[in-house]
Amino acid sequence: MDQIAATDIPDWGPFGKPLFDNPEARALSRVGVVDVGSNSVRMVIFDGAARSPAYFFNEKVMCELGAGLSETGRLNPRGRVRALAALRRFRRLADDLGLPGLHVVATAAVREAKDGPDFCAEVKSETGLIVQIIDGGEEARLSAQGVLLGWPGAYGLICDIGGSSMELAEIGDGNVGRRLTSALGPLKLRDIKGGRRARKAHIKATMEELRDQLGPQRDRLFLVGGSWRAFARLDMLRRGYPLNVLHEYRMTTKQVHQTIKFIEKSNPDDLRGPAGVSSSRMALIPYAMDVLARLIRTFKPKDIAISSYGIREGLLYEQMSQNLRDCDPLIEASRFSEAKDARLPGFGKHLYDFVMPLFKSAPETRVRLIKAACLLHDVSWRAHPDYRAEVCFDYVTRANLSGLKHSERVFIGLALQHRYRNKREGNRFEPLYKLLDEKEQKQAEILGKAMRFGAMLWMQSDATMGTLRFYPKKRKLELLLPKAGSPLFNEVAESRLNSLANALKSETHVIVRD
Numbered sequence: 014m015d016q017i018a019a020t021d022i023p024d025w026g027p028f029g030k031p032l033f034d035n036p037e038a039r040a041l042s043r044v045g046v047v048d049v050g051s052n053s054v055r056m057v058i059f060d061g062a063a064r065s066p067a068y069f070f071n072e073k074v075m076c077e078l079g080a081g082l083s084e085t086g087r088l089n090p091r092g093r094v095r096a097l098a099a100l101r102r103f104r105r106l107a108d109d110l111g112l113p114g115l116h117v118v119a120t121a122a123v124r125e126a127k128d129g130p131d132f133c134a135e136v137k138s139e140t141g142l143i144v145q146i147i148d149g150g151e152e153a154r155l156s157a158q159g160v161l162l163g164w165p166g167a168y169g170l171i172c173d174i175g176g177s178s179m180e181l182a183e184i185g186d187g188n189v190g191r192r193l194t195s196a197l198g199p200l201k202l203r204d205i206k207g208g209r210r211a212r213k214a215h216i217k218a219t220m221e222e223l224r225d226q227l228g229p230q231r232d233r234l235f236l237v238g239g240s241w242r243a244f245a246r247l248d249m250l251r252r253g254y255p256l257n258v259l260h261e262y263r264m265t266t267k268q269v270h271q272t273i274k275f276i277e278k279s280n281p282d283d284l285r286g287p288a289g290v291s292s293s294r295m296a297l298i299p300y301a302m303d304v305l306a307r308l309i310r311t312f313k314p315k316d317i318a319i320s321s322y323g324i325r326e327g328l329l330y331e332q333m334s335q336n337l338r339d340c341d342p343l344i345e346a347s348r349f350s351e352a353k354d355a356r357l358p359g360f361g362k363h364l365y366d367f368v369m370p371l372f373k374s375a376p377e378t379r380v381r382l383i384k385a386a387c388l389l390h391d392v393s394w395r396a397h398p399d400y401r402a403e404v405c406f407d408y409v410t411r412a413n414l415s416g417l418k419h420s421e422r423v424f425i426g427l428a429l430q431h432r433y434r435n436k437r438e439g440n441r442f443e444p445l446y447k448l449l450d451e452k453e454q455k456q457a458e459i460l461g462k463a464m465r466f467g468a469m470l471w472m473q474s475d476a477t478m479g480t481l482r483f484y485p486k487k488r489k490l491e492l493l494l495p496k497a498g499s500p501l502f503n504e505v506a507e508s509r510l511n512s513l514a515n516a517l518k519s520e521t522h523v524i525v526r527d
Contacts, residue, residue: 043069044332045107045115046325047100049144051079051122051176051200052239052297054096056103057325058112064337065346065415066329070106074099075293079122079177083204088126096132097139104140116328117144120152121178121198149194153180155327156237157189162330163260163322163342163415169233172308173323174240174301176200181223183230187338193226195219199240199300213303220304220311227312234314237323239294240301245319246288247298248272255444256419257289258411260321263419266309269317273302322415343381343416347388354392360471361388367470368463370481371517372456382421383460386428390464393429402433406442420448424457431461432468435512459516466509470494470501488519496527 044066047056053073060069076092076099100117107115117136123129124146133144147155156173161184168185179197183190197219205212224230236245242259249257251272264272276284276298285295309317330338352358365387372383389409396404406426414422423445430437437446437458446454463481470479479498482491492510494502502523514521 043110043112044329045070045103045110045112046328047103047115047117047142048325049078049096049100049117049119049123051082051120051178051198052077053176054078054099055325056099056106056115058107058110059329064333064340065342065349065413066326067413070110072103075291077176077200077293078126079198079200081204082122082126082177083201086127088122088128088132093128093132097136100136100140100142104142115142117142118155118324118328119144119146120175120324121149121196122176122200124148125177149178149180150192152178152324153182153192153194154189155324155331156180157182157184157192158327158330159322159324160184160235160237160320161187161189161338162326163320164235165339165342165416167233167235169235170227170230170312170314171235171237171320172241173237174198174304175238176297179304181227183227184235185232191227193223195223197304199297199304202300202304203297209299209303212300213307216304216307220307224311230312231315234309234312234317235320236305236317237320240297241305242319242321243288243290243294243298244272244302244305246290247276247284250284250288251275256410256422256448258419258422259319260413260415261418262319264317264319266314266317269305269309273306276302341381341416343385343414344388346414347385350392351388354395356391356394357471361390363471364390364464364467367467367479367481368460371459371463371483373483379456382425382428386425386432386460387464389425389429390432390468402430403440403442405429405433410442410445420453423448424453427454427457428460428464431458432464435462455516459513462509462513462516466506466513469506469509470498483517483519488517489522490514490517490519491522491524494523494525496525499525 043058043060045056045058047054053075055073056070057068058070059066074095076095078088078092078096080089080092082088103115119133123132123144129146133146136142136144153171153173157171160167160171165187171182171184173180175198177196177198177200178194180192180194182192197216202212205215245259245262245264248264248268249262252268281295284290285292351361355361365384368383368387372379375383389405393401393405393408406429409426409429410422427437427446427449449457479495480493482493490513510521
């Protein structure tokens with residue numbers, strides 16, 4: 014298996030080639046990255062399907078290396094001690110896990126501090142780790158690549174806010190365009206004299222300079238960084254949003270302004286707990302929200318999306334070939350889950366072929382969700398039968414899957430829920446259904462019931478046991494069943510076929526052929 018070249022891997026038709034299972038992808042199956050930021054030091058170890066990696070390990074220490082940098086020109090002494098201790102721990106963990114090495118990058122605080130080179134030398138002496146100090150343009154590029162990891166076809170403007178800096182980068186057609194850096198990080202803004210009025214004037218002047226260099230940016234705005242994610246949690250709290258997943262969370266400019274007013278009128282201590290925001294992060298929110306308010310006034314984006322992917326994911330993306338970059342991260346992750354957890358790996362492709370006659374006019378955006386659902390239809394089989402429907406819904410809606418809108422997560426989750434039970438009412442997930450309209454809910458139900466029935470007609474991943482034909486105008490659903498497969502069509506299977514037909518508002522017709 015290890016010697017299979019990418020060109021030798023069989024094509025799965027509409028699914029493409031399973032690139033996670035070739036040597037090029039496996040070489041990236043466990044990669045350790047450390048980001049030494051102005052506010053935090055974090056290590057992430059990526060594991061699993063290279064195009065849509067899982068987080069095997071993810072740990073952050075809030076060191077505030079950049080605190081007081083504007084006044085002293087040096088790293089925060091306490092933060093330096095904490096950062097060094099964190100890096101010692103990360104190096105030991107990497108050694109214990111047998112990682113070939115750690116990719117360590119440092120951003121604004123270390124590159125601007127007088128003692129930044131001394132800190133890097135101390136890190137190397139104490140841990141053996143080589144810290145690569147990257148400039149603002151490189152920081153912007155890596156953040157933008159992190160967004161492209163999650164959204165291969167993304168276009169718009171990336172805004173990555175750290176503790177001591179804020180970077181902007183254009184993306185489109187899978188490429189990173191112009192990149193700019195500024196000193197609009199919350200730790201820097203906190204040191205500005207003259208209160209909020211002076212701070213807002215400084216932000217406005219800086220943002221106008223950035224706009225003059227970049228020009229109009231009316232597409233999507235992607236927000237990267239811990240302060241933006243904390244703001245999004247507060248927006249979720251204000252809106253009573255039902256799905257607590259930050260990646261791909263969307264906000265309008267109106268909602269941003271409403272949340273700013275909500276924060277200004279509230280006691281921060283009353284918001285922290287319900288929103289799940291730490292006290293250290295909450296202390297930076299007033300500075301970050303002033304930047305965000307001016308950012309959207311200046312660039313007027315058409316919509317706003319939160320990206321949980323940034324520099325660390327950008328470093329992984331950097332190591333990928335174009336062949337891997339062009340893959341759909343949702344399909345790759347789903348296929349990887351099937352290969353790892355399903356009872357009959359490979360069956361998802363046959364199930365997809367079986368259900369697609371019901372969705373002949375579906376747009377490509379829906380077809381990819383059907384593909385993902387078919388690949389994931391059996392990955393929760395180890396759960397107790399009474400809870401499989403809940404487990405699979407919970408898995409899809411909260412899993413680290415990229416390339417998915419929140420409504421698309423719920424669509425796949427609802428389809429998988431119907432894979433295991435006919436009704437969707439009366440469970441704790443009902444508030445999430447409102448992210449879909451009634452037509453989308455019905456389509457998810459049809460898909461789920463088709464998978465539920467189709468799973469009864471095969472006991473081999475490569476068998477061909479039946480074909481569906483659907484005539485919407487005649488309201489007729491036909492099952493063409495070969496004689497060899499007729500013993501599988503018992504009363505339980507017939508009941509599930511009838512349930513599918515009821516969802517389609519159609520009559521059934523079963524044809525057994527030699």
